[in-house]
Amino acid sequence: MIPVRININTEWREILVEPGERLIDTLRDRFLLTGTKEGCGEGQCGTCTINFNGKAVLSCLMLTVQADNGHILTIEGLQDGLDLHPLQTAFLTESAVQCGYCTPGMIMAGHALIKDHPEPDDSLVKHCLANNLCRCTGYEKPIQAILKAATEMKEKSHD
Amino acid sequence: MRNTPDIKEFHRPKTVTEAIGLLSQQDNGTVLIAGGTDLLPRRQSGRTGVTKNKLVDISGLGLNYIRETQDAFLIGAATDINTLASSPVFKTSPYTAIIEAALAHSTLTLRNRATLGGNLCNASPHADLALPLLVLDAVLVMEGPHGQKTINLDNFFIGPHCTVLEPSEILTEIRIPRMPEKSGANFIKLTRQHTAIDMAVVNAATCLSIKNGICISARIALGSVGPHPFRAKKAEAFMENKTLVKNTLQTAALFQEAAGLAAKEASPIDDIRATAAYRKEMIPVLLQQSLGKSLERSLS
Ligand SMILES: Cc1cc2nc3c(=O)[nH]c(=O)nc-3n(C[C@H](O)[C@H](O)[C@H](O)COP(=O)(O)OP(=O)(O)OC[C@H]3O[C@@H](n4cnc5c(N)ncnc54)[C@H](O)[C@@H]3O)c2cc1C
Ligand code: FES
Ligand code: FES
Numbered sequence: 001m002i003p004v005r006i007n008i009n010t011e012w013r014e015i016l017v018e019p020g021e022r023l024i025d026t027l028r029d030r031f032l033l034t035g036t037k038e039g040c041g042e043g044q045c046g047t048c049t050i051n052f053n054g055k056a057v058l059s060c061l062m063l064t065v066q067a068d069n070g071h072i073l074t075i076e077g078l079q080d081g082l083d084l085h086p087l088q089t090a091f092l093t094e095s096a097v098q099c100g101y102c103t104p105g106m107i108m109a110g111h112a113l114i115k116d117h118p119e120p121d122d123s124l125v126k127h128c129l130a131n132n133l134c135r136c137t138g139y140e141k142p143i144q145a146i147l148k149a150a151t152e153m154k155e156k157s158h159d
Numbered sequence: 160m161r162n163t164p165d166i167k168e169f170h171r172p173k174t175v176t177e178a179i180g181l182l183s184q185q186d187n188g189t190v191l192i193a194g195g196t197d198l199l200p201r202r203q204s205g206r207t208g209v210t211k212n213k214l215v216d217i218s219g220l221g222l223n224y225i226r227e228t229q230d231a232f233l234i235g236a237a238t239d240i241n242t243l244a245s246s247p248v249f250k251t252s253p254y255t256a257i258i259e260a261a262l263a264h265s266t267l268t269l270r271n272r273a274t275l276g277g278n279l280c281n282a283s284p285h286a287d288l289a290l291p292l293l294v295l296d297a298v299l300v301m302e303g304p305h306g307q308k309t310i311n312l313d314n315f316f317i318g319p320h321c322t323v324l325e326p327s328e329i330l331t332e333i334r335i336p337r338m339p340e341k342s343g344a345n346f347i348k349l350t351r352q353h354t355a356i357d358m359a360v361v362n363a364a365t366c367l368s369i370k371n372g373i374c375i376s377a378r379i380a381l382g383s384v385g386p387h388p389f390r391a392k393k394a395e396a397f398m399e400n401k402t403l404v405k406n407t408l409q410t411a412a413l414f415q416e417a418a419g420l421a422a423k424e425a426s427p428i429d430d431i432r433a434t435a436a437y438r439k440e441m442i443p444v445l446l447q448q449s450l451g452k453s454l455e456r457s458l459s
Contacts, residue, residue, distance in 0.1 A: 002169060018166075019166045019167060019168055019169035019214070020165070020166030020167075020169075022199075042200040043196060043200055043269060043356075044356055046268060049268060052271075055241075055271040056267070056268045056271060057268065057271050057272055058196075058268060058269065058272070061195060061196050061199050061200065061269075061272065062195065062199075062272065063166070063169065063192075063195065063199070063214075065169045065171070065216070066192075066195065066216065066218070068171070109267075109268060113267075127266075127267050128267055128268075130266040130267060130268075130356065131265075131266035131267065131268040131269060131356065132268075
């Protein structure tokens with residue numbers, strides 16, 4: 001077992017992990033953060049997307065030991081108390097969710113994008129979602145939701 | 160709890176020397192991990208070449224940098240591909256071909272983890288970044304128990320997933336020499352589907368250096384159509400000393416002939432993405448486009 005220290009949704013955690021333990025399993029099985037989903041387990045579908053040090057990454061393609069001393073944000077970390085994050089609200093109001101399996105991954109990909117590009121255009125959002133497969137809603141509505149959330153977040157920051 | 164099969168140890172050395180020490184220990188079974196985007200899925204699916212169970216992480220070795228010197232650009236092997244893609248350093252011709260290849264590599268999300276060193280060392284026949292680096296005459300710096308060596312990228316690959324690197328050596332730096340003025344380069348990638356996640360059916364890069372209207376140096380590299388990315392040297396030799404004028408029939412005919420020669424140097428195979436015959440036909444199509452772009456860029 002290897003000791004690691006990881007900041008998960010703003011709280012530092014110290015744990016012992018197996019050298020081959022995947023980050024997605026640590027999040028889901030040790031911390032019960034089951035918002036992050038596993039689809040393919042090999043980098044294709046993006047349902048496992050989280051933010052690591054502010055960037056979108058696939059938690060199925062990272063070992064937990066690789067995240068040592070880093071900052072992780074999962075879908076559970078977006079909400080502010082009972083208030084949904086603007087991205088979560090936009091996915092609801094734009095009807096960008098059907099079964100919802102792909103949704104946490106899409107939102108976390110969008111979250112990292114908006115942090116680096118507060119005013120993304122359509123094409124940038126498409127690139128951002130290129131690693132996220134959706135089998136029911138399609139892509140148009142998630143794209144609209146991310147654009148809408150970006151606009152709202154920008155307006156809020158000016159308030 | 161699911162575990163990536165059989166990973167027994169994970170080492171986090173702080174220096175290159177320490178990492179080489181770990182790789183050189185007797186009882187070997189150590190292998191380097193950079194981003195892990197190639198190594199980990201390969202293990203999951205139980206594909207070949209995953210007999211080594213002790214991982215040595217290179218992310219703490221200070222190999223994530225892009226520097227400029229008077230005569231070269233220096234890239235640390237552990238630099239991630241998004242960092243390359245957004246580097247202002249490569250915004251001028253002919254280095255823009257590096258950005259083109261970086262943006263064609265996988266997806267925005269994967270590129271946050273995938274490194275340049277990993278792209279070269281996994282030695283996939285499809286490796287996107289290998290192509291602009293081949294046409295830009297990149298030199299690799301490797302460190303091992305017997306010190307430092309440099310080698311041209313052109314001599315690095317020896318087969319599919321096979322390079323000249325010894326198991327105890329680390330690729331530390333990629334050097335790109337400054338090209339003559341009036342050089343232009345281009346990267347081009349044909350994929351099977353219009354989604355971002357796919358390896359190339361054919362990928363290629365070209366670079367032309369022009370002086371007084373004459374081609375003083377030509378580089379043509381092909382991927383996915385041989386055991387590893389390679390330079391089509393007969394086609395390169397054919398282009399040299401030719402007078403090139405953009406958008407003329409004469410120059411188009413020269414490009415066509417060079418592209419045909421390059422296709423003869425390729426040895427594609429049938430696989431899930433395309434047949435060998437289709438790949439062979441696509442090589443000249445892509446190369447003519449690429450040479451045209453490189454010429455245009457060399458003149459602007
Ligand atoms: C979904 C998906 C899509 C992909 N799409 C593309 C694509 O479009 N184009 C493309 O070219 N590739 C693609 N890849 C393949 C691949 O992940 C990358 O090429 C990537 O750049 C590898 O970098 P890494 O840092 O993750 O390598 P790792 O997985 O960490 O390492 C790869 C290999 O290189 C060795 N290695 C790494 N760094 C060094 C070093 N400094 N010195 C010595 N050996 C070293 C490792 O031991 C290992 O054998 C894709 C992979 C996935 C999963
Ligand atoms: S589960 Fe990670 S990309 Fe599919
Ligand atoms: S909503 Fe079902 S997969 Fe996207």
